[in-house]
Each structure stands twice: as structure tokens, then as C-alpha cells.
Amino acid sequence: MAVDTAANNNWINSLRANYARTIDRRRQDELEAEKPPTSANKVDRLHWYIKDNAKTHRTIKYDLVHDTKDPKPVLRRGQAFYLAIRFHNDFDIAKDRVVLNFKFGAKPAVQKGTMAVVTVENDKFTKTKNDWDCRIDPGSRGKDLVLQIYIPATAMVGIWRLDVRSGLQDISLGRAMNLYSDETDVFVLFNPWCKDDGVYMDNETNREEYVMNDKGKVYVGTYRKSRGRPWAYGQFDDVVLPVAVYILELSRVADPERGNPVQVVRGISAGVNDTDEGGILQGRWDGEYSDGVAPFKWTGSVRIMEDFVKNGYQPVKYGQCWVFSAVVTTVCRALGIPCRSVTNFVSAHDTNSSLTVDKFFNTEGKELEGGPDGESHDSIWNFHVWNDVWMTRHDLPPGYGGWQAIDATPQEESDHKMQCGPVSLQAIRRGDIGLNYDASFVFAEVNADVMHWGEDPQSDWGWRRMKMNQYHIGRLILTKTPGKEDDVGDEDQEDILSEYKNDEGTEAERLAIHNAIRGSQRAQQYYEYNKDIKEDVVFDLIEIDKISIGDEFQVKVVIRNDSDQQRKVSAFLSAQSIYYTGVSASLIKKAEGTFVLNPQQSRDVSLTVKYSEYWKKMVEQCMIKIYTICCVKETGQTWTDEDDFQVEKPTLNIETPEEVQVKKMSEATLSFTNPLDVPLTECQLSVDGAGLMRPKAIKIDSVVPPKGVFSHTVQFLPRIHGERKIIATFNSKELFDIVGSKTVDVKKVAQ
The missing domain is CATH 2.60.40.10 (Immunoglobulins)
Known part of the structure; x- marks a missing residue:
């Protein structure tokens, strides 16, 4: 049977056209369905309360906050901040659905902690301290929705952006939401004032020095005659914070690790020098500085960072150890990490993890440069400057938190990069060189023994140890004293040698060496350890x-x-x-x-x-x-x-009447016996009891005598029946954190 070709082609073409129209119609329907309902409210703009937030977040000193044309929010994690959203129409929580998306890095993801999804729905914070949270402020009215937003103390540090999605609470009318993408760079910093932050430091004098002080000294010279070089850290200058964030990108600290101070400071130690990433400073020690600035000519960090930006983010020439350290201090303090520059006088550079500085002499008594194999280039510096940063170390056993050494001066590779630390000062002091990071290298810098080797054909190795000096390395370690300023002399210096090592010649110092030797196979060979x-x-x-x-x-x-x-x-x-x-x-x-x-x-x-x-x-x-x-x-x-x-410590006893009723005034007596032989002064009570009383701080005017009894009675009016609890703490100048609690069974009002 013959096929009508023309008719068949027409039929196929009609099918194609019908299919195409049907698909197009469906896609259009889907797009229409995905559009937010016309009744969904839209965002007009955001107001960040930049200066108000900066005051409460202790960031008011940052220049970025005061920029007249494009100010930036600078916030600290572990705190809440205020934000206002102006809508096109009056905001109604019963009708309007609002979701905040805080985004961090190039590829924000909820599962990596680099995107936070926060639903606006409560007038109280309802989540844990580990979560982003928000509450609707009572100041909200009309078109303005005022929010208080909590940043968890583990949030990534750097630049965040905010998307606001607005739609309808009644999803039967449509699930789609309007999108408002705010282009404001929101800087989130570490928070040494927050107990939940890994960089928390509880001493206000130290916080003022190691975070807020924008000037200081870096010590140079010899251990017999040291001097402090004044340095302008300038961590609040407008150029500093953006560069600090930028070098974390350079050093490739993964976005999910930007909330971990351990990884952040390790990245800083790599990013300040130019060796691997093209960082801020290029080092030079040969005295030839004609194509740059001699290291001794720098007086502060800001000019270095400005040159870095102006020159297209090319490394600035030139730096040496004290310049690297000063810039690290600036970067860390800008990001909210407590930091100090420290100088080790008579500093060892151990190149082969032997924990020794080795000098080799031939049979004629001449020193062999590079040793027998030409690869042993151990050295001793008159001084070497690095940094201490303050943080907890959850990656190490308890007791190894506190000050950690990092070093941005390029010396030896660590994990295939020129970076060093953070290594716990406690680990260095004890000789626990197997702990992260680079403990053996820093241990040797302050503790290495100097060994002299003589050529000996009778030895299996061909060398014998002629001399060992155990007391030469690490003679003095200086930093600036918190809260002191001396523009004339160096009365503001502090010797922190004891934080790094025990006194030379003591059993404790030798025992730390023995402990370190156990952790190094090369050191065991050099010390003839069996x-x-x-x-x-x-x-x-x-x-x-x-x-x-x-x-x-x-x-x-x-x-x-x-x-x-x-x-x-x-x-x-x-x-x-x-x-x-x-x-x-x-x-x-x-x-x-x-x-x-x-x-x-x-x-x-x-x-x-x-x-x-x-x-x-x-x-x-x-x-x-x-x-x-x-x-x-x-x-x-x-x-x-x-x-x-x-x-x-003693427990704070709390006594209440046997019967407590709702809306009937009652009282609680709090007491304990002072266990100390001294009076307790500047006493204060903090009392709380949900459903029983509002939280209150009570100043106690009297003094608690030695071995005497403290007693104070508070009144309360129960609002809710059932089992309630009173929680109280007592604090004084001499004795603190005396805690007590009492469960109270509140009865309903008798009918």
C-alpha cells in the first residue's frame, strides 16, 4: 500500500507543534505558580544600626563603621545585633512570612555551616547558643520590622551577606517568596569577651592590651641589651580588616574552618609571608633593599597593608622577623584574636628535627658548612620574633589551651607550606613535641642543646660528640606588659621566659628535654638515646x-x-x-x-x-x-x-516556706558559711526563678566576717503553679561562684 508522504509529514509537523505548545504552556504555568502571590509583602531596604551595634559589640573604633558613604557593620560572634527591615506594606506577623539567609563564602551551604536559615516568628530567642537565632523587637511597627539577631560563638569569621525572603504565612495561597539580596558586607569577628568563644580571655586588662591596643613595641637587640621598637599596629584602620579577610582566602583556609581559631591563625602564619601564596610581605636578610623598603624603616603595619593593596595585592618589599610578627599582631587583633609579639633572644633554628643545633668540625678543627652531607644548616639567631595567640585547644588534651605560638617568618615547611603553629606553650614547656602543630620546631627554638661534633674515623658514623652546651639557647623572651606604656625607656617590657621553659639547669628543664627526646627519633640518635x-x-x-x-x-x-x-x-x-x-x-x-x-x-x-x-x-x-x-x-x-x-566550695543554701501559692507573696532565705579566714567584701547575689521572680542582681552592703555566716532574704510573688526552681549565685572579691538551687512546689490558689 502506498504511503502518502506529504500527508505523513504534515501529521508529524502538527505533532511537533502541539508538543512544543503544550510544553511551553506547562512551563509558563509552572513559572506563574512559582511567582510570589501579588499580596506577598516586599522588602524595600535594610537598616543595620551600624554605629549602635558597634558600640555594644566593641567595634566602634573600626574606621569601616564610620565611612560616610559606605559604612560596614562590624560585629562580634556570640552576641546579638539589631537589624530593621522596611517593607513595602505594613508588616503583619500573622500574615507575612519572612526568612533570613545569612551566607558566607563562595558556595554557602547549610550542611557546612556557611549558610544560616533563620525564620522570623518569635519575640524571644528560642534556639541554642550554637544556632543563629532572631527575635522580633517590640520597637517594630508599621512597615518597619525590627529584629535582634544572635550570631553563634562558632560562626565563621569574615564577610557575610544577607538575603531576605518574604512571602505569605498561608502557603495555600502560594509558597513562593520575594527575594531581596542585600549587598552589604557584614564583617563578623572573634569575640574574646564571650565565654562561649574559643578565644575568650577573662582578664579585662589583657583584653585591652592584646585586642584593643593599636600600638606597642617589638623587642630587638641582644639578650644583654635589648630594646623595644615602637610599632603602630593600627588594627582599626580601614585597610586592615579587608586585608585580614583576604589573606585567609590566600592561605586557603576552608570556609567551614573559618570559625576555628586554630585553623585561622595557622592560615595567618602562612598568609602574611609571600612564600606560597603571594602574601603581604616578602622577606630579605642580605642587606640589599634598593628595590623596596628596608625592614628597619617600617614603623607600623598600615602603610605595609596600603602598599599591598595599591600594588595590586603583590607582596611588599621587605620584611624581617619583627616586621612579620608586627603585621601578624595587627591582623589577629583586627579579627578579634588576642595576640602579642614575643622575642626570643638567642634563638635556635633546627633544620632536621634533632632538637639540637649541630656544628661539625673536621680533623683540622675547621667547621664544615652544612655538616657532613651539606644539608645541616642549623643556626642561632641573636633574636627571633614571633607571636603568641590566645585560645582554647579542643584538638589537644585538657591543659594545653591558653597562649599558642605562631610564626609567619618563613623558615621551615609545615604541611608543604611556610607556616608554623599554633603550638601550645604548655606543650613546649613540658617537651610534648608530638602535639599539633610544629611543637618540635618551636621547642628547639627555646630549648635546643648546642652540640659540637668532631670527625672520628673510629666511629661507626664517622663523628663523635665533643661538646654539648645545654644552657645557651633561649636566654630571654620579651613582650610588652599589659597596661604599661614607656615612651622613654623599656619599663613596659615583660619577661615571659618561664611560660616557655623551666629555669636553665634545673631538673625540670632537663626533664622536659628528655621528654622531647622520647618523641623524636632523630633526637634519640643525636643524644645517643637507647x-x-x-x-x-x-x-x-x-x-x-x-x-x-x-x-x-x-x-x-x-x-x-x-x-x-x-x-x-x-x-x-x-x-x-x-x-x-x-x-x-x-x-x-x-x-x-x-x-x-x-x-x-x-x-x-x-x-x-x-x-x-x-x-x-x-x-x-x-x-x-x-x-x-x-x-x-x-x-x-x-x-x-x-x-x-x-x-x-560551699553550697548556697536556699530555704522557703513549706507552702507557696500562686499570687501570694513569699520569701526565700539564702545562706552559707564563709570557709575563709578573711572577710568577704564587695558581695553580690544573682537570683533567678522562672515563674517565681524576675532575674535580679542584688548588691550586699555588708561584709561577711571570717568563718561567719552569710544570710539574705528575698521576696517573690509566684506567677505560675507547679514545680519551679530558684537558682542563685553569690560572688565577692575574695570568694566567687557560690551556687545554690531550690525546687519549689507552687500550689494553685485555694478555691
């Missing part, structure tokens, strides 16, 4: 569960010699107060000594700490960490252990 050490001495640290305030405590180690020979044992014991986050607060007491144990003999080594020695050094939670390290001379056996415990 890996097959006899461990014939048994050590046992007696753990302390808790003590009551006013009691003394004893750090005790039981040592037993199980060998059939005498053993000479060196021991170091210490006690220090720590924050609950693990940050070390203060050394309380230490002891060290050497003694001989006869075969099969046991001995207790102890450190007794009296109340008068520890109490003034206590911080919140009253936690104490004890640490001990011992070494056996004959075998090289090294043993360390640690323990922490809490000092218990």
Missing part, C-alpha cells in the same frame, strides 16, 4: 578526686626500684590552676629534686600545697591540674603523668 631502655623503676601518681576549699592537698608519686642495682631518679612535680576549657591559668607550686633508690626500695615523692598558696590563683570552676615527670639517670627511663581535680 630505645631498648630498661624500665625497672615503677612510678605511680596518686590521684586526687577533690578537696574542700581551705584544705591543703598533696601531689604524691610512689616510686619503686625493682632492679638489683641503685637507681638515681630525678623528679619534677607541679600544680597549676586551669579553666574548665583546659586553658592553663596560673602555676601554683612546683618542686624538683634528685635522690637515690637502693635495690627493691620504695619512696614517696610529694609536693604539699597549702590553701594560702593556691586559693588566690584559682579561676572559675576551681580546677587544678597536677603534672609530674621523672627520669632515671642510669637507664634513661623517662616517665610522665598528670591528673586534674576540683576544689569544692
Whole structure:
């Protein structure tokens, strides 16, 4: 049967046209359905209350806040800020649905924490401290919706943007929402005033110095004659904060890690130098600076950063260690990270992780540059400047928080980049070189032994150790004293050597070296450390569960010699107060000594700490960490252990009547006995009880005598029946954080 070709083609063409029209109609219908309802409210503009927020967030000093044409919000995480949204029509929470999308980085994502979705629906904060949250402010009226928005203390630090989506609460009328994308760069910073932030610092004098002080000194010279170079940090200048954020991009700190101070400061140590990323400063030490600025000519960081921006973000020429350190101080303080420049006088540069500075001499007594293989370029600097930054270290065991060393001067690669730290000063002091990051390198800078090697054909290696100087490296470590200014001399310097190492020549200092050697295979070879050490001495640290305030405590180690020979044992014991986050607060007491144990003999080594020695050094939670390290001379056996415990304080007793009724005035009596031998002054109560009373702070005018009883009565009018709870704390200058609570069964009004 013949096919009518023309008719068939017409039929196919009609099918194509019908299909195309149908698809197009469906797509148009879908697009119409996706459009917000015409009754959905639209956003006209946002008002950021930039200066008002800056005052409460302690960012009012930033130039960006005061820009007359394009001011920027500068906020700290762990706090709430105010924002107003002006709508096209009057805002009605019963009708209007509003969702805020805070976005961070190139690819914001909720699952990575770089996008926060915040629904506007309550007049109170309802989420946890780990979540973005908002509340509708009572000041909202008409077209203006005023919000208070909480930034979690773990939020990413840098630039955020905000999208506002507005639609209808009744989704049956349409789910689609209008989009308003605000182009304002919102700078979010670390918050050392917030206890939930990893950089929290509880001392106001220190915060003022290490975060807010925009000038200071960097120490140079020799350990016998040091001097402070005045430096203008200028962290609030308009150029600084954008550059600080930019170098985190340069150093490729992943967006989800921008809320972690550990990773941020590691990125800063890489981004300030130009070696890998083309960062801010190029280093030079050969004296030839004709195509740039000699390092000693710089007087502050702002000019360096301005040159960096003006030159198309090309590295500025030139810097040396004190310039790198000063710029790091500027960047860290700008971002809200407590930071100080520190100078180590007689500083070792260990190039092969041996924990030593090695000099090799041939049979004629001439030093061989680079050693036997030409690769040993250890050196000793008259001084070297790096930085300490303050933070908790949740990636390390408790007790290793607090000051952490970072170094932006390019010296040795770490993870294939010129970066260094952060490494805990506690780890350096103890010789725990296996902890992150770069602990062995910084340990050697302040603790390395200087070894002289002589050529010896009789040695299997071909070299023998001729001399070892244990006391040459790390003679003095200086930084500026908080709260002091000396424009004439250097009375404002502070020696922090003891924060990095024990006194030279002490058993504790040598024990830290032994502990470090255990963690380095190369060091074991250089120190002729025997890996097959006899461990014939048994050590046992007696753990302390808790003590009551006013009691003394004893750090005790039981040592037993199980060998059939005498053993000479060196021991170091210490006690220090720590924050609950693990940050070390203060050394309380230490002891060290050497003694001989006869075969099969046991001995207790102890450190007794009296109340008068520890109490003034206590911080919140009253936690104490004890640490001990011992070494056996004959075998090289090294043993360390640690323990922490809490000092218990009295409980605040709360007494209430047996029967408490709604809307009937009642009272609660709060009391405790002062356990101290001193009076309690500047006393204050904080009392709260949901449904019972409004939170209140009560100043107590009287003094609590030594061993005396404190008692105070408060009145309250219960508003809600059922089980309620009164929570109270007592604080004074001498005794703090005395806590008590009492459950109250509130009865309904009798009918």
C-alpha cells in the first residue's frame, strides 16, 4: 500500500507543534505558580544600626563603621545585633512570612555551616547558643520590622551577606517568596569577651592590651641589651580588616574552618609571608633593599597593608622577623584574636628535627658548612620574633589551651607550606613535641642543646660528640606588659621566659628535654638515646578526686626500684590552676629534686600545697591540674603523668516556706558559711526563678566576717503553679561562684 508522504509529514509537523505548545504552556504555568502571590509583602531596604551595634559589640573604633558613604557593620560572634527591615506594606506577623539567609563564602551551604536559615516568628530567642537565632523587637511597627539577631560563638569569621525572603504565612495561597539580596558586607569577628568563644580571655586588662591596643613595641637587640621598637599596629584602620579577610582566602583556609581559631591563625602564619601564596610581605636578610623598603624603616603595619593593596595585592618589599610578627599582631587583633609579639633572644633554628643545633668540625678543627652531607644548616639567631595567640585547644588534651605560638617568618615547611603553629606553650614547656602543630620546631627554638661534633674515623658514623652546651639557647623572651606604656625607656617590657621553659639547669628543664627526646627519633640518635631502655623503676601518681576549699592537698608519686642495682631518679612535680576549657591559668607550686633508690626500695615523692598558696590563683570552676615527670639517670627511663581535680566550695543554701501559692507573696532565705579566714567584701547575689521572680542582681552592703555566716532574704510573688526552681549565685572579691538551687512546689490558689 502506498504511503502518502506529504500527508505523513504534515501529521508529524502538527505533532511537533502541539508538543512544543503544550510544553511551553506547562512551563509558563509552572513559572506563574512559582511567582510570589501579588499580596506577598516586599522588602524595600535594610537598616543595620551600624554605629549602635558597634558600640555594644566593641567595634566602634573600626574606621569601616564610620565611612560616610559606605559604612560596614562590624560585629562580634556570640552576641546579638539589631537589624530593621522596611517593607513595602505594613508588616503583619500573622500574615507575612519572612526568612533570613545569612551566607558566607563562595558556595554557602547549610550542611557546612556557611549558610544560616533563620525564620522570623518569635519575640524571644528560642534556639541554642550554637544556632543563629532572631527575635522580633517590640520597637517594630508599621512597615518597619525590627529584629535582634544572635550570631553563634562558632560562626565563621569574615564577610557575610544577607538575603531576605518574604512571602505569605498561608502557603495555600502560594509558597513562593520575594527575594531581596542585600549587598552589604557584614564583617563578623572573634569575640574574646564571650565565654562561649574559643578565644575568650577573662582578664579585662589583657583584653585591652592584646585586642584593643593599636600600638606597642617589638623587642630587638641582644639578650644583654635589648630594646623595644615602637610599632603602630593600627588594627582599626580601614585597610586592615579587608586585608585580614583576604589573606585567609590566600592561605586557603576552608570556609567551614573559618570559625576555628586554630585553623585561622595557622592560615595567618602562612598568609602574611609571600612564600606560597603571594602574601603581604616578602622577606630579605642580605642587606640589599634598593628595590623596596628596608625592614628597619617600617614603623607600623598600615602603610605595609596600603602598599599591598595599591600594588595590586603583590607582596611588599621587605620584611624581617619583627616586621612579620608586627603585621601578624595587627591582623589577629583586627579579627578579634588576642595576640602579642614575643622575642626570643638567642634563638635556635633546627633544620632536621634533632632538637639540637649541630656544628661539625673536621680533623683540622675547621667547621664544615652544612655538616657532613651539606644539608645541616642549623643556626642561632641573636633574636627571633614571633607571636603568641590566645585560645582554647579542643584538638589537644585538657591543659594545653591558653597562649599558642605562631610564626609567619618563613623558615621551615609545615604541611608543604611556610607556616608554623599554633603550638601550645604548655606543650613546649613540658617537651610534648608530638602535639599539633610544629611543637618540635618551636621547642628547639627555646630549648635546643648546642652540640659540637668532631670527625672520628673510629666511629661507626664517622663523628663523635665533643661538646654539648645545654644552657645557651633561649636566654630571654620579651613582650610588652599589659597596661604599661614607656615612651622613654623599656619599663613596659615583660619577661615571659618561664611560660616557655623551666629555669636553665634545673631538673625540670632537663626533664622536659628528655621528654622531647622520647618523641623524636632523630633526637634519640643525636643524644645517643637507647630505645631498648630498661624500665625497672615503677612510678605511680596518686590521684586526687577533690578537696574542700581551705584544705591543703598533696601531689604524691610512689616510686619503686625493682632492679638489683641503685637507681638515681630525678623528679619534677607541679600544680597549676586551669579553666574548665583546659586553658592553663596560673602555676601554683612546683618542686624538683634528685635522690637515690637502693635495690627493691620504695619512696614517696610529694609536693604539699597549702590553701594560702593556691586559693588566690584559682579561676572559675576551681580546677587544678597536677603534672609530674621523672627520669632515671642510669637507664634513661623517662616517665610522665598528670591528673586534674576540683576544689569544692560551699553550697548556697536556699530555704522557703513549706507552702507557696500562686499570687501570694513569699520569701526565700539564702545562706552559707564563709570557709575563709578573711572577710568577704564587695558581695553580690544573682537570683533567678522562672515563674517565681524576675532575674535580679542584688548588691550586699555588708561584709561577711571570717568563718561567719552569710544570710539574705528575698521576696517573690509566684506567677505560675507547679514545680519551679530558684537558682542563685553569690560572688565577692575574695570568694566567687557560690551556687545554690531550690525546687519549689507552687500550689494553685485555694478555691
